[in-house]
Amino acid sequence: MTDSRISAPDRRTVLRGALYTAAALPLGVTLASCATGGGGGGEDETDDGGDEPAGDVDPDNPFGVEPDSTVETVIFNGGYGVDYVEFAADIFADLHGGEATVEPQTEITATMQPRFVAGNPPDLIDNSGAQSMGFNAIMDQIEDLTDVIDAPNLEGTTIRDTLVSENVLDSGVYDGKLAAINYVLSLYGIWYSASLFDEHGWTPPTTWEEAKQLGAAAKDEGLYLFVWGKEAATYYQTLAIDSAIKQGGDEVRLTLENLEEDCWSHEAIQAVFTAMKEIVDAGYFKPGGSGTEFKTAQAQWSLEQEALLYPSGSWIENEMKSNTADDFQMTGVPSFVVDDSSAMPVTALHSEAGEPFIVPTEAQNGAGGKEMLRIMLSQEAAANFAKEKLAPTVIADTVPEDGFGSTALVSQSEMLAAAGTDTFTHKFVNLYGLNQAQLTVWNSFLDGSKSVEELTSDLQAITDEARETQEVIPVS
């Protein structure tokens, strides 16, 4: 018996084992990503989603979906849920027999990455949410969806002719390829309470100078002009970029999108930064934003009404629904210009379609994935989405004039109508995953501890690093 006691593990051996295990933990991350070596034959893949249709092709079945085939869709289960895709899946079953499955998912990257590596991705993915896949990582493995846009919808009209505008597709175009069709239309603006403004006789500003004057007026009432939260400090970066693009024209967008050297030093961007710095220094931002959770900060605007304006996407009404003061009458205006000499009119708008749907090239039933998209882009499904989600899709005329009773939705329609073709979008921040690094910089700038020069050089350093370490997709 004594012998076996000697060979029994002593405390130190156990400790050492635990130590090695703990040291391995940080490396466990690759466990989730599970090896390129595994997985079924990615090399000798014969199935190709788009090129050779398996079933017969005709206007009612432009992609040649095989009758009774199965389509697998993975849909981001966020603010919009997945029932709008299930709505389309029912139509798919009626048209072609078979079945379209809808898998709700929030961890898109974690669940889809191994399937891409193994070469068996699903037929349609809504690549959205905080855990979405970076487009520069999957660009070679997804279909160009131009043929979906040029296909007739279920009512017989070509889908391209039913879009809100042609450039609504821009947010899914990478280096000339329509890699994703973004389904939900949103826009970026500055939001305020129409009732509060009426009460004080204020009008929403259109230039940074007017914004400064409004800030002074607000201060007299003991209010702030702006409020921010630490996870959303870069909403002010979006505002600054939008503003600079309107002021300086498309060249501002292109220099940023192409991650060019000294892009942040562009005259128009500097003019906007300088105006913002004056507002920061004047104390028109509610202090403490860099330590405040962003929804708490947003409620200081929408519920406690301590601040007048908040720059955000049009999802803000829905996001703050339960935290908005009674009779708030949330209304939006496009981002400010610097002065009258701006390259774009005041009404120009950062409009961006969201919920990017992609069809992987190696999907088993890529034709079915495209057919699902075609169904979703048809009048019936688009109208259903607008009604159920109180948000417009990229398909025109699905929101009635009363906006289903929402002031924000009405003002969204008005802003889009006023902008006409003067809409733009930019996507380098998300494409290269820069938001986290930029947040730190913006939090410091907004709380007053960074100068315009420091803001510029810090943002430039982030852009430079991305250009040097990642594959840059050119934008023109």
Next chain:
Amino acid sequence: MWSFDSISFFLVFLGLPLALFLTLVIWPFLQAAFYSFTNWGGFSQEFDIVGFDNYVRLVQDGTFLTALVNNVKLAIVIPLVTLVIALIFATLVTVGGRGIGQTVGVKNSGFYRVVSFFPYVIPAVVTAVIFMKVFDPSDGLLNRLLPAAFEQNWLGSVSTAMPASMVVIVWAGVGFYMLLFIAAIKSIPAEVYEAARLDGAGRLRTLWSVTLPSIRETVQTAWIYIGIAALDAFVFMHILNNSGGPDNSTLVMPQYLFRLAFSQNQFGYASAVGVAMAVVTLVFAALVFTINRLSGGSTRSS
């Protein structure tokens, strides 16, 4: 010798854990090391071997060095503060009671023992969310309690973000280590305390000369565990200051790894960060062992 009994015993108790350990720990470990020499983007079968490029970039990467320094700060401060508090509390509820008669803890020590364990029962995520609210500069509990002159933007300014985050981690950890120390102190024979007391030792003297030497091994174990936790600290930091805090003052290595891998798709470089983290962790453990041995402790069990 090779009866069914012994073979099945080896299979179940040695073979199975070994197989699991090899496939779920060692294999990913080797994979991570391998990918750290590639430029793998994470979504395809294609990548190039880039040699030591990722490591060269690593040592020149200012953000990584900031994160490393932050982790080192945590690994120094968190174990020290947590274990000192835990040891004091553990002493109080076991042997810190009245100075005459039987060696007991302070009055109602059973109650304190249970209560002080509560923070450990709360999931780290919840703890962090609660403290984020407590630290809110406008409506947070802390600023509301403090006189106006002491109000701070706790998580939002460079000078306070790191200390505030440390307080949260210490708060969450004290209960567990206190329990660990209580168990260790309970195993010290009561006669030793009685003898020390008869010789005229006060409570501090007893703690330093009786308790501490007797539970030395436990302290070392605790130190390594909490040090490793501090070298990670991902959950707390990621929730308290999602983007790394003001001027990256609370950014830790796993957060940076997470950002590189999952929002910038640089899995190759992220693997290099992972390997660096593992090295730092091992160095830390080696340091603790060395210091313990040099200061006269024995880690040999024979």
